Each structure stands twice: as structure tokens, then as C-alpha cells.
Amino acid sequence: MHTNISLVELEHLLEFAPCVLYKYVLFPNGDGRLLYVSAGSNDLLGLHAKDMMGDIDNFWSIVYPSDLERLQAEDTNANQQGDFFVSDVRINNPAKGTIWIRLSSKPSDEFYEGHQVWTGYMVDISDTKHLEAELEERARRDAMTQLWNKSEIVNTLSEELSRFERDNLPFSIMLMDLDHFKAINDNHGHLVGDDVLLKFTEIASSQLREVDILGRFGGEEFLAIIHNASQEDTMVIAERIRQCVEKTSFTEGTTPFSITVSIGITEVKKTHKQTPEEVIKRADNALYQAKQDGRNTIRFK
Known part of the structure; x- marks a missing residue:
């Protein structure tokens, strides 16, 4: 019909x-x-x-x-x-x-x-x-800490280098690694290790300025982009983070423990066109030196 x-x-x-x-x-x-x-x-x-x-x-x-x-x-x-x-x-x-x-x-x-x-x-x-926007945002974030993941923080560094070439505004990066983190997982368990990572995220975020960018670089490593900052400015921020981490106490059951962090810093200067890999390599070399010099310290390259 x-x-x-x-x-x-x-x-x-x-x-x-x-x-x-x-x-x-x-x-x-x-x-x-x-x-x-x-x-x-x-x-x-x-x-x-x-x-x-x-x-x-x-x-x-x-x-x-x-x-x-x-x-x-x-x-x-x-x-x-x-x-x-x-x-x-x-x-x-x-x-x-x-x-x-x-x-x-x-x-x-x-x-x-x-x-x-x-x-x-x-x-x-x-x-x-x-x-779609929510899914894209999730793909750019580290699932645990909700910081930018490695891919996103490296992309951001690439954008900052391009901006530096154009505007010549100085900036630095910090590569931070929690000392003896494997021992924390081995002695206290991975759930406690996760709590430590989250607490470090909270500490670092609180000491960075609003214009700075923090990402999880992998495992217990974190990378921060410090905007419009010289070596001296960045060292001050890094020292605040180091001291706050050192003073933080954790408890697993009845067992208290603390952690420390080693930090490598490099400043981006107007020398030649630089890639993210070159800048990260310099920061990584500085971090390696901090580890060699006894950990819980800051070094600059």
C-alpha cells in the first residue's frame, strides 16, 4: 500500500x-x-x-x-x-x-x-x-602519568627548535632520571614503583613554570622543555626539583624509603641548525655525567 x-x-x-x-x-x-x-x-x-x-x-x-x-x-x-x-x-x-x-x-x-x-x-x-579529539589527545599522552608521551615531547621539541630558528628565543631542556629505580620495583613491587613515578610527576610539574613542557621520555626518564631560559635559569629550576625529590619520603607497608633524581641539562644556542636528536644527545651526555659523578646531582653540557 x-x-x-x-x-x-x-x-x-x-x-x-x-x-x-x-x-x-x-x-x-x-x-x-x-x-x-x-x-x-x-x-x-x-x-x-x-x-x-x-x-x-x-x-x-x-x-x-x-x-x-x-x-x-x-x-x-x-x-x-x-x-x-x-x-x-x-x-x-x-x-x-x-x-x-x-x-x-x-x-x-x-x-x-x-x-x-x-x-x-x-x-x-x-x-x-x-x-576524535579525545582519542587523539589520549594517543599523545602517557597512559600512567598523563604527561606527553615520548613521541609527542620529541615533536614538541622539534617545533621549539623551529621557533628558535625564527625568533631566537633561548630555551633549555632537562633530561631527568630517577636513581636506582629498578631497585624500587624489585624491593617494593611495581605498584609502588608506579606511585613513585606519579609522585615525581607531581613534584616536577609543581616546580616547572606554566610555560614549560614536561613529558615522559620512557621508563623512569622525563624530559622538560624550559622556555626562554638560560643555563643559570634552568639550573635553578632543576635544583628545586632535585631538592624536593630528595626530601620526599615514601612508605611501603612499614618500610620508609626515599628516592633521588639525576638531571642533565643542555641549552639551545644559535650555532647551527639543530635536530631534536642532537639536543637530546647533549642532555643525555650531561645526564650520564651526573650518574657517573654519584647520582642525585645536576650536570650541564
Whole structure:
């Protein structure tokens, strides 16, 4: 049994649909026109359909400027190629604030003033984008300490080196290694070892400045990027961390114990273009020297 739905009834249904259907034509001079927009635009976009059809600039105006140029370029390229078109952009919905929408369209058999009409839809993908961002953030973090992981801290160092080449603002890095950490795991267990790593993370984070960046380099090693700091500035920060670690007491059962940290420092200077590997190697050499000199100390290369 088939039931005919009137256009009025269809519009009423589309008003509550979680998407916006549209028909669109792009003219050779780059101007576009929306020939049809379903009623759901008021909820999804915060714009009435008639306003969008009356002037497409009303739609362009709510797209984030940083996304608009890309969207229009992708739109033009799809029209020229006659390809299926998909683009994700942020818009400013007056009632909802910033949301992500996906626009998807394809060429139809319909023509308007001799130009092919495209039919498509817009849908809210904010939840998907937020989930993607959360997963990306997790992938960049160390699972235990929630600091940047090794890959991310090295990438950050690479970015800082590029910024240094451009702005010539000095910075240093500290490579910190907990002394005799294997013995802590062997004597007290890995759960206690995890607590020690978390406590060190807390101590180091509290002594660093807001502009500095801390990451877990691997195992019991941590790397800190110290912004706009000379060797002397960085030594002061490193000494604060060393003293705080040395003074911290731990208890496993009834057995108290303490830990110490060795720190290697290197300052990035304007000598030649440096790679993250070169800078880390210098800090690692300084850390090795601190270990050789009895641990619980700071050395500079």
C-alpha cells in the first residue's frame, strides 16, 4: 500500500529531522546559490531556510573563517571535477555556539539556468569530532602519568627548535632520571614503583613554570622543555626539583624509603641548525655525567 505525502507534510517532517537537505548551484564566476533548504536549518544552523536561499552569504557568514576558504576551495574543485563532495567545517550557531557540521553533496540530473544542480545534506557531527579529539589527545599522552608521551615531547621539541630558528628565543631542556629505580620495583613491587613515578610527576610539574613542557621520555626518564631560559635559569629550576625529590619520603607497608633524581641539562644556542636528536644527545651526555659523578646531582653540557 502506498501513501502519498504532500510537500507541506514532507516539510513538516524535515523540520524535525537531524539534518538539512539542500539543492545548490555554483556559477562559473564563483558565486553560488541555494535553490532549496529544508526547514531543519533553523535548528541545525540557526538560520531560516528562506534567509539562506535569499542570500548564500548568510550561510558563509556563520562558517569559521579558518574553515571557509577550505570549504569554498573544496566546493569549487568538486564542481569542476563533477565528484562527490564531502567537507567538515565549524559553524557558529547563535543558539548552540560552535558546532561541527558535515556537508555532503553530489551532482544531480537537474539544471538551473544551464548549470548543474547539486543535491546534498548537512548533519551535526560535533559528537564525532569531540570523540576524535579525545582519542587523539589520549594517543599523545602517557597512559600512567598523563604527561606527553615520548613521541609527542620529541615533536614538541622539534617545533621549539623551529621557533628558535625564527625568533631566537633561548630555551633549555632537562633530561631527568630517577636513581636506582629498578631497585624500587624489585624491593617494593611495581605498584609502588608506579606511585613513585606519579609522585615525581607531581613534584616536577609543581616546580616547572606554566610555560614549560614536561613529558615522559620512557621508563623512569622525563624530559622538560624550559622556555626562554638560560643555563643559570634552568639550573635553578632543576635544583628545586632535585631538592624536593630528595626530601620526599615514601612508605611501603612499614618500610620508609626515599628516592633521588639525576638531571642533565643542555641549552639551545644559535650555532647551527639543530635536530631534536642532537639536543637530546647533549642532555643525555650531561645526564650520564651526573650518574657517573654519584647520582642525585645536576650536570650541564
